[in-house]
Amino acid sequence: MSNKINLIYLLGAGRSGTTLLATLLNNHDDIETLGEMHQFIEYVDKDKDCSCGEKLTSCSTWNLSSDLMDSNIKDERLYCENKESHKNIPSLIFNKKADKRYISIQEHIFSALSGNRKSKWYLDSSKYIARYLLLKKSKKLNIKGIYMVRDPRGVINSFTKKVQTSKRPLSAILYYNMINLFGEVVSRNNRNILKIKYEDLVESPEQVLDEIYKHVFGSSKASVKMPEYFTMPHIVGGNRIKTKKRIHLSKDTDWQRNIPRARQIMYYYLCFPFTYINKYRV
Numbered sequence: 181m182s183n184k185i186n187l188i189y190l191l192g193a194g195r196s197g198t199t200l201l202a203t204l205l206n207n208h209d210d211i212e213t214l215g216e217m218h219q220f221i222e223y224v225d226k227d228k229d230c231s232c233g234e235k236l237t238s239c240s241t242w243n244l245s246s247d248l249m250d251s252n253i254k255d256e257r258l259y260c261e262n263k264e265s266h267k268n269i270p271s272l273i274f275n276k277k278a279d280k281r282y283i284s285i286q287e288h289i290f291s292a293l294s295g296n297r298k299s300k301w302y303l304d305s306s307k308y309i310a311r312y313l314l315l316k317k318s319k320k321l322n323i324k325g326i327y328m329v330r331d332p333r334g335v336i337n338s339f340t341k342k343v344q345t346s347k348r349p350l351s352a353i354l355y356y357n358m359i360n361l362f363g364e365v366v367s368r369n370n371r372n373i374l375k376i377k378y379e380d381l382v383e384s385p386e387q388v389l390d391e392i393y394k395h396v397f398g399s400s401k402a403s404v405k406m407p408e409y410f411t412m413p414h415i416v417g418g419n420r421i422k423t424k425k426r427i428h429l430s431k432d433t434d435w436q437r438n439i440p441r442a443r444q445i446m447y448y449y450l451c452f453p454f455t456y457i458n459k460y461r462v
C-alpha cells in the first residue's frame with residue numbers, strides 16, 4: 181500500500197462553477213473538500229474565516245495542529261504565491277524539474293492536514309494551472325485533475341456582477357482565453373485530467389458525477405443519487421455561495437437575458453476557438 185495522499189485538483193477559469201462542483205463532490209463519502217488551497221497560508225497568516233464563520237485556526241473541522249501553525253510556512257507565503265502566478269505556466273509546461281522548496285512546503289501542509297482528518301481523497305479547488313503543474317511533481321501526492329469549462333458568456337456575465345473581484349467584459353475575455361489556452365494544452369497532455377463542462381454538470385449532474393467518480397476511483401457506484409440540497413463544506417477561498425449553509429443545484433443562464441444578442445455573438449467569436457472546441461452554440 182502506498183502512503184500517498186490522494187488529491188483531486190480542480191482547474192479552470194474563475195466563475196466556471198468550480199466552487200459548485202467542489203461542494204457537490206464533498207457529498208461523496210470518500211471526498212473531503214478543502215477549498216482553494218493556494219490561499220491556505222494566507223488564511224493562517226491573516227487569521228481569516230473558514231466558510232463556517234469560525235476562524236480557520238479555531239474551526240474544529242480544520243483542527244489545525246500547532247506544529248503546522250508554528251512552523252515557518254507563513255514565511256513561505258510569497259514564495260508560493262509567486263510560483264503559482266499565471267506567468268509561470270509556459271515555463272512549468274516545459275520544465276521537467278520539480279521545485280523542491282515549493283513541493284516540500286505543500287507536502288508539509290497536506291501531510292499535516294491528512295494526519296488530522298481521515299478522508300481517502302481531498303479536494304483542492306484552487307483552479308490555478310501553475311499550482312497543478314507544481315504539485316504534479318510531488319512524489320507524495322497522487323493527483324487527479326478535473327478541468328472545468330463554461331460558456332464564456334456565462335463567465336463574462338458573472339464577472340460583471342459587483343461581487344468579489346469584478347472584471348469588465350474585455351478583460352474577462354482576455355483572462356478566459358489565456359486560462360483556457362493553457363487549460364487545453366495541459367489537459368490534453370495529462371491523462372490524469374478529465375475535462376467537464378459546467379453546462380453538462382447542471383443539466384445532468386448524475387451523469388457528470390458518475391464520469392468523475394470513474395476518473396478518480398477507477399470505478400463508480402451503481403448509480404449516483406442527487407440529494408435535494410448540499411451542505412457547504414468547511415473551505416478556504418471560494419465564491420459567495422460559500423456563505424450559504426446549503427446549496428441547491430440550479431442552472432445559471434442569466435447571461436442569455438442580460439447580454440444583448442449582438443454582444444453575445446461578438447463574445448462568442450472573441451473566445452474562438454474555445455467556444456467551438458467545447459461545442460457552444462453562437
Ligand SMILES: [Zn+2]
Pocket residue numbers: 230231232233234239240241242414415
Ligand atoms: Zn469551518
